Amino acid sequence: MALREGDPHIARLFKSVQKEYPEPVEARLKGKLPEWLEGSLIRNGPGLFEVGETSYKHWFDGLSLLHRFSFEKGRVTYHNRFLRSDAYTKAKKYNKIIYGEFGTVGIPDPCKNILERFASHFVPISTTDNNLINFYKIGDEVYTSTETNTPIQINVKDLSTGPKINMFRAFWTMTATAHGQVDHDGYTYNIGTSYFTGCNYNIIKFNHKCKEDPTQSAKIICTIPARYKTRPSYYHSFGMTENYFVFLEQTLFISVPKLATSTILQIPVCECLQYDPNDxxxxxxxxxxxxxxxPIKFAAGPLFGMHTINSYEQDGQIVFDICCFPDDSLIKKFYLEYLRNGDANGKRNFPRAEVRRYVLPLNIDLTKTSRGVNLVTLPDTSATAVLHEDGVVFLTHDIFSPIGFDMPNINQRVNGRAYRYVYGNCNKSLGDFVNTIVKTDIKTRTCEVWHEDYCYPSEPVFVEAPGAVKEDDGVILSSVLNSKTGRAFLLVLNASDLKELSRAEIPADVECGLTFHGQFVQ
Structure with missing residues (x-):
């Protein structure tokens, strides 16, 4: 694939936001909002990449900036506020980066004594709480999240920072998914890795009725031993159906020896990841x-995927849909130097995800089921599951969207259930940075797209219309940055055909950076 010149203004997308706007400012509305659209879209992402004379190196490192677009009586307002994490407050206090992030090595905390600094090289007492990736709910409360172990509660109305959960203290987990899932019964689930109990993956259940520290009533409901004790798998999300969880142990691994010595050797976490194309x-x-x-062992070829789209059960089989990349090269291309300036020739080249479907048959008797035949009986899929002589069911995938995409979003009413529509982001031309919104109809395997030159939309968030019967009866919300003008707007699309209904333009003097994930709350 040839490298592309790309957008000459793309570096503007990765500038620091120098000033926060804690008080709502009114957006200029073009078009008309649906009368029923009332509530708030909250979004999360990196907002500050420089502190004093120190700079973060990776897109996943910048200090978390929270955003809120509010819809009330046909008006749209916007405000933002930096998450007051320890990473933020200490960076501001000492005017330099203190906590290490995904691609940046931190500086020893001046407040710690020599013994504490030495211990922090090996024990996660100073793991970053810079939760810049996502949100998930536990009961009525909203928590910011990243892939570490300290979700932080926020007040949705004013974006102020609340108390923090310590999952390491409660469950010995050092890492957890940024995509906790809320089941239809209201319980929240997450998966975390413990490196101190034999390297295990733990599924944690949070009680939605808990009013205090959610870890006090939470419990580990399942422990899965990592197949390699010194290199557990990297993961960002997981699958959940009506009756099952699906955890994918993929072939991007975390080197525990490297991680354990990363601080003392000045190695960022990103460099502790190892992709194995032969596993x-x-x-x-x-x-x-x-x-x-x-007890059934399901296996597939090597893969790297961050975002599970949905999982559900049908006819004794589990359908597991995920956005996948051929390897982990995308992570390395998210270093800010590459995003802002490209390679040595000033060019950039970004891969496009595949939208894969795997099917896992559950009714397998290892003593009676035939070997060497496809056990998938679902219609309209070329995915296969074949029981081998060693007792392993080997899976091959089906690609169900003609246009690949990542950052998937669905109608949450069908989360864990059979569904038809999924929305996501992709690059319009192979090699471009993400600049397009896609809707895929899984049944017809057709796509609709929204694209506008120099415009970079965030993850599309589906909001269902009141009383909706059809799965795609609602709107898509996406915050968009225009690289040419440097301005931002909130895009509202008809979810059924991706036709633009309206856009709310943020005042020109208000800075609004790129974001990763968001939620609509009422």
Missing amino acids: TSLFHVIKKTTGEVL
């Missing part, structure tokens, strides 16, 4: 009610 990926299926891991 196999494993799918673990867990019963929700008992935490029992099914």
